C-alpha cells in the first residue's frame with residue numbers, strides 16, 4: 321500500500337531515501353515525502369502526486385528556488401539520517417497536508433506509516449481533548465503526537481537521553497495502537513537514529529557497513545546492501561550507522577530472520593523497456609524456469625520450500641479451497657481444473673474478500689491454498705487466519721520471501737518470479753500457475769494417485785514451457801498492431817472454456833485495469849444465456865481456443881461459439897494453437913500459440929492478452945505501470 325524507507329549512516333540521506341522511494345513507488349503514488357535530521361534540526365518536505373512532484377520541490381529547494389524558513393543552516397540535502405514515504409491514501413485524501421511524514425506539534429518528531437490504525441478516532445479525540453490541533457485528516461498523525469508526548473514524559477521522568485529512548489517511546493505507543501502498521505520515526509534531538517515498528521505490515525532491515533536501512537521491501541536498498549533482516553510480528557527496531565537492535569513491543573530483546581538477497585539489482589530496473597510491465601512480460605520464461613528449479617528430488621518427489629505439514633496431513637485432505645484476489649484468484653481458477661483432474665479431491669476457488677464472511681465449512685482435513693504475489697494482501701491474510709482458527713491446514717503460494725502470508729501458513733511454495741514492479745500482475749500469474757501445478761502433482765503423488773514417473777512427465781512438459789514462451793514472445797508484433805486497431809473500441813469481450821475461461825477473465829481484468837475500457841470475460845457456453853445480447857456489429861471478441869489435440873469436444877464447442885458471435889457481427893480475435901485449421905474460417909485475427917498440453921495451455925494463451933492490454937493502455941496514453949486508483953500491494957480489507 322505505502323512505501324517506506326529509512327536510512328542512518330554517513331552519506332547524505334536525502335538521495336538514498338528518494339532513490340529508495342523511486343523503487344517503492346509501485347506500492348502507492350498518491351503523494352510522497354521525506355524527513356531528514358540535520359544538525360539536530362528536523363527538515364521535511366512532502367507533496368501530493370507522484371514522487372516526481374516531490375523531487376521537483378526538493379530541486380527548487382536546493383537551488384534556492386523557494387524561500388524555506390525550515391531549510392536549516394546546512395539544508396535538507398546535508399543530513400545523514402532520514403525517512404521517506406510514498407503513499408496510497410486510506411485516511412484522508414491524497415493532498416499535501418495528508419502526505420507523510422507527519423510531525424508532532426513542536427515539530428521535533430516525524431513519523432511515516434503504512435497500514436491503518438483502527439482505533440485512531442478514539443486516540444484523536446483524546447489528543448484533541450488535550451488541546452492538540454491536527455494538521456491532517458490521517459490516522460498517522462496521532463502517532464506523531466503520541467510519540468512526542470511519550471518522549472516528553474520519559475525525559476521528564478529522567479530517563480537517559482540517547483538512541484534507546486526513541487525505541488522505548490515507540491514501544492509504548494505501539495502498545496496503544498490497534499490495526500496494521502509499519503511505522504518509522506525520527507527525532508530532531510536524536511540525530512543518527514531511526515526507529516521502526518511493525519504489526520501486520522511489512523518491514524525489512526538492510527545491514528550495510530557503517531550504515532543501515534529500513535524499508536517496506538528490499539528493492540529500496542538492494543543497490544547498497546544484500547544482507548537483510550526480516551522483522552517479526554510486533555517488533556520494534558532501532559538503527560544507527562553501526563547498530564541494529566530489535567525488541568518486542570514490551571522491550572524484550574528479539575531477533576529477526578537474517579537472509580541474503582540474491583535478486584539481480586537490474587531486475588528492479590526497467591532494463592531498456594518502456595514500461596516495467598513489458599519487461600516483466602518478457603521475463604516470464606525465466607521466471608517459470610526459476611520457479612521450477614530444484615523442485616524434483618532424486619527420487620522424483622516434488623519439494624515445497626517450507627513444509628510444516630506431514631505427508632499424512634496431506635493424505636487426510638478431503639477438500640481443497642483455493643483463496644486469493646484478482647489475478648491470483650484467476651490462477652486459482654486454473655488450478656482447480658488441474659488439482660481435481662490429478663488428485664480427484666474436490667477443489668473450490670474463493671475470492672478472499674468473501675471467504676470468511678460466508679462462514680465456510682472447514683476442519684482439519686480441509687487444505688486451504690492461499691495465493692498471493694505480495695504476501696501482504698489483507699483480504700487473503702484475513703481469510704488465512706480465519707481458516708487457521710477453524711483448524712484447516714494452510715499452504716501458501718507466494719512471491720515475496722518472508723512476507724506475512726507465508727509466515728503464517730503451514731507450508732509454502734515460493735514462486736521465484738523476482739520483483740514485480742508494474743502494478744498489473746504478469747509474471748506472478750504465470751509462476752503462480754506453475755506453483756499450482758506443482759502442488760497438484762505433489763498432492764497426487766503423496767496420496768498415491770500418481771507415480772513418480774507420471775509426475776516427472778508433467779514436470780518435463782513444464783520444463784519445456786520457457787522455450788515455448790520465448791518463441792511466442794518473439795511473435796507479438798501482430799498483437800501490437802491489433803492494439804492500435806482496438807484502442808478506441810467501446811467494449812471488448814473475452815470468451816473461453818475449461819482452463820481458457822479463467823484466461824478470458826484475466827484478459828478482461830488486464831484490459832480494464834490498464835486501459836480503463838469496458839471488458840468482460842465469459843465462459844463461452846454462457847454467452848447464449850444472456851451476454852450474447854452485448855454483441856453489435858464490430859464488437860471485438862477475444863476467443864481463447866483449447867488445443868484440438870486435447871478433448872475434441874471442448875475444441876468443437878468453442879469453434880461453434882466463435883461462429884455464434886461472428887454471425888451476430890462480432891470481430892473475432894482468435895487465440896489458437898499453431899496448425900489449428902478449424903478456426904481459420906471464423907478468425908478475423910488469428911494469434912497462434914505453441915502446441916501445449918490442455919491443462920498447461922494458460923501459460924501460453926495468457927501472454928498475448930497481457931501484451932494486448934499493455935499496448936492498448938500505452939496507445940491510449942496511460943501509465944502502463946501505475947494505473948489510476950490501484951496499488952501493488954493492498955494491505956486493507
Ligand code: F6R
Nearest residue numbers: 646647648692693694697744745
Ligand atoms: C491485477 C493484480 C491484482 C492482484 C491482487 C492480489 O493485475 O495485480 O488483481 O493480483 O491484488 O495481489 P497479491 O497477489 O499480491 O495478493
